[in-house]
Amino acid sequence: MSPYEAILLTIITASTPLLLAAIGELVVERSGVLNLGIEGMMVMGAVCGFAAAHVTGSAWLGVLAATFAGIATSLLFGLLTQTLITNQVATGLAITLLGLGLSGLIGSGFVGLPGVKLANVSIPWLSDLPYVGRLIFGQDPLVYISIVLTVGVAYVLNNTRVGLIIRAVGQNHHSAHALGYRVVAVRYACIAFGGATSGLAGAYLSLVYTPQWIENMTAGRGWIALALVVFSTWLPERLAAGAYLFGGVWILGLYAQGMGIGIPSQLLSALPYIATILALVIISTNRRLSVINTPASLGQGFVPDR
Amino acid sequence: MKKLLTAAASIALVSALSISAVAADKLKVGFIYIGPPGDHGWTYQHDQGRQAIDTRFGDQVETVFVENVPEGPDAERTITRLARQGAGLIFTTSFGYMDPTLKVAAKFPDVKFEHATGYKRTDNVSTYSSRFYEGRYVIGQIAAKTSKTGVAGYIGSFPIPEVVRGINAFLLGAQTVNPDFKLKVVWVNSWFDPGREADAAKVLISQGADIITQHTDSTAAVQVAEEQGVNAFGQASDMAAFAPNALLTSIIDNWADYYIARTQAVLDGSWVSTDTFGGMDANMVNIGPFINMPADVKAEAEATVAAIISGKLHPFAGPIYKQDGSLAAAAGETIDLGTLLGMDWYVQGVDDKL
Numbered sequence A: 001m002s003p004y005e006a007i008l009l010t011i012i013t014a015s016t017p018l019l020l021a022a023i024g025e026l027v028v029e030r031s032g033v034l035n036l037g038i039e040g041m042m043v044m045g046a047v048c049g050f051a052a053a054h055v056t057g058s059a060w061l062g063v064l065a066a067t068f069a070g071i072a073t074s075l076l077f078g079l080l081t082q083t084l085i086t087n088q089v090a091t092g093l094a095i096t097l098l099g100l101g102l103s104g105l106i107g108s109g110f111v112g113l114p115g116v117k118l119a120n121v122s123i124p125w126l127s128d129l130p131y132v133g134r135l136i137f138g139q140d141p142l143v144y145i146s147i148v149l150t151v152g153v154a155y156v157l158n159n160t161r162v163g164l165i166i167r168a169v170g171q172n173h174h175s176a177h178a179l180g181y182r183v184v185a186v187r188y189a190c191i192a193f194g195g196a197t198s199g200l201a202g203a204y205l206s207l208v209y210t211p212q213w214i215e216n217m218t219a220g221r222g223w224i225a226l227a228l229v230v231f232s233t234w235l236p237e238r239l240a241a242g243a244y245l246f247g248g249v250w251i252l253g254l255y256a257q258g259m260g261i262g263i264p265s266q267l268l269s270a271l272p273y274i275a276t277i278l279a280l281v282i283i284s285t286n287r288r289l290s291v292i293n294t295p296a297s298l299g300q301g302f303v304p305d306r
Numbered sequence B: 001m002k003k004l005l006t007a008a009a010s011i012a013l014v015s016a017l018s019i020s021a022v023a024a025d026k027l028k029v030g031f032i033y034i035g036p037p038g039d040h041g042w043t044y045q046h047d048q049g050r051q052a053i054d055t056r057f058g059d060q061v062e063t064v065f066v067e068n069v070p071e072g073p074d075a076e077r078t079i080t081r082l083a084r085q086g087a088g089l090i091f092t093t094s095f096g097y098m099d100p101t102l103k104v105a106a107k108f109p110d111v112k113f114e115h116a117t118g119y120k121r122t123d124n125v126s127t128y129s130s131r132f133y134e135g136r137y138v139i140g141q142i143a144a145k146t147s148k149t150g151v152a153g154y155i156g157s158f159p160i161p162e163v164v165r166g167i168n169a170f171l172l173g174a175q176t177v178n179p180d181f182k183l184k185v186v187w188v189n190s191w192f193d194p195g196r197e198a199d200a201a202k203v204l205i206s207q208g209a210d211i212i213t214q215h216t217d218s219t220a221a222v223q224v225a226e227e228q229g230v231n232a233f234g235q236a237s238d239m240a241a242f243a244p245n246a247l248l249t250s251i252i253d254n255w256a257d258y259y260i261a262r263t264q265a266v267l268d269g270s271w272v273s274t275d276t277f278g279g280m281d282a283n284m285v286n287i288g289p290f291i292n293m294p295a296d297v298k299a300e301a302e303a304t305v306a307a308i309i310s311g312k313l314h315p316f317a318g319p320i321y322k323q324d325g326s327l328a329a330a331a332g333e334t335i336d337l338g339t340l341l342g343m344d345w346y347v348q349g350v351d352d353k354l
Helices: A003-030 A038-056 A059-083 A088-107 A133-137 A141-159 A161-171 A173-178 A183-209 A221-231 A236-258 A265-284 A287-293 B002-023 B042-060 B073-084 B095-107 B132-146 B161-175 B194-206 B220-228 B256-268 B295-310 B337-341
Strands: B027-032 B061-066 B089-092 B112-116 B125-130 B151-156 B182-187 B211-214 B231-236 B247-253 B275-278 B285-287 B327-329
Touching: A003 A038, A003 A133, A003 A141, A003 A161, A003 A183, A003 A221, A003 A236, A003 B194, A038 A059, A038 A088, A038 A183, A038 A221, A059 A088, A059 A183, A141 A161, A141 A183, A141 A236, A161 A173, A161 A183, A173 A183, A183 A221, A183 B194, A221 A236, A221 A265, A236 A265, A236 B182, A236 B194, A265 B182, B027 B042, B027 B073, B027 B256, B042 B061, B042 B231, B042 B247, B042 B256, B061 B073, B073 B089, B073 B095, B089 B095, B089 B256, B095 B112, B095 B125, B112 B256, B132 B161, B132 B211, B132 B231, B132 B247, B132 B285, B132 B295, B151 B161, B151 B194, B161 B182, B161 B337, B182 B194, B194 B211, B194 B220, B211 B220, B220 B231, B220 B247
Parallel strands: B027 B061, B027 B089, B089 B112, B112 B125, B125 B275, B151 B182, B151 B211, B211 B231, B231 B247
Antiparallel strands: B247 B285
């Protein structure tokens, strides 16, 4: 394997969990809900995915379990914020804390056990092509799923009636309600979708990235995903670019260190964040664009008035 | 309403009093952990030490621990809480807890504090650490003997003296076998982030390293080594189960003896603030079984361990040159303890800059 292939493969592995978690949150926020519980849903996905894969021996059942664990955790958030109209920021934080604690409890029996790795795709002939074979045709399945999800979300939001309804609910829930759309039901569906992709992101960590269960193994990736959604001004194509930019700068920083260039490692570790903040500043100079895309009802609970 | 509050307050007071009355005849020993006890690395070994206290003292002592405490203001709050809850002895088990530990210790003069790997002491704050570098020297030798590319990759957490010392000792050990041995260093600026540790291992392997060693807390790097078919060393704990074919040996921290001795000292009333820096001879640093290596490499590693224990060999015995070519210790000299504890320079041959 040539060095450049190794670099790109490592970048893709580092970026995919961010993209998976963020693409779901993007839909959630487009529907006007701010779910700060990504980290909690991710870590629940990671532990349930690992546990199911370890018990059944099938990585795919692990992926399925992770997805459902993410959905279950997100529906708890939905119940609290949509039905009981609790504060979304506080509830999201509570979900993160709950997820981190509960996953440790569920996973206590699984620490240090051998994991099941989700096998890479292997297409005869194509995967063995020089230079591009492994990159394009030999990734693990979740990488393809993350790309399909991103393209799908972009298409649905921009070109379909369902996307229009989601955006309407996020922009002005009173108007959407007056038009006869079921605001709360739409938001529940979006929250569940966000939970599913966060669960997948967790599965990526415990079944592909580092196939094992370790407490807190998400290590703050949920928060980076959350920042990426804002960075992208709620546009899926930008979100993908942002996730790969973050992962790319991070891995290239490690490469620069390994080559002994002599840039302080603290600066290199901060670079992904600096790059993301810079991009954010540059984007927000175009005020019109960010105002148009920001869901106007973001973070507000909706109580139907009649 | 006011009556209700007074009643509630008095109930709370009474129950608090009764709790402290029960707790008075039992020594409470608190632990602050940087990661989860299930990391199978640094924190895992500290937790083994805590359990050893439980086993030894039974009903005399009660141990409590708080895991995943970030270094910084959160640590101060958590240590204060343990002290308020009546802990008589508190172990804070990461370098970054140094200043928070001192701050809390000043407020609780009757509570004894033990800070791992730090250098600031007061009347009720002791420090303790292990000569991990002795183990690093041994694995450096093994690395140079088994490596085919002559390049090892070292995953560092933070560029603090403890870690820099380990890097230097590793390379000094390797240079006794192969003077041209190269060492690449990648810092992940975290003690515990399995994903990043795995990234760093992949990066180092793709840059030609065929031996991976780490000064971070999870088992992710040795698993990457196993997957990619290169060799690795376990850190802090025996990691053979995670890389049965890749692992050569592990440096194992043994805190149990020290923790039992210090708990005993508090029970006896003989506890005084002190600094402990124990090595292989004091059984604070152990080397795991030597596996996946030829018999002659194993025999030499065992000889090195024996020489360090007997005091015949000091990893930092001269001649040692700094990275810039200046002499750090002449032949016949040994780098003194103060310099070791504050080590902020690389020896010649490290492919990195501080």
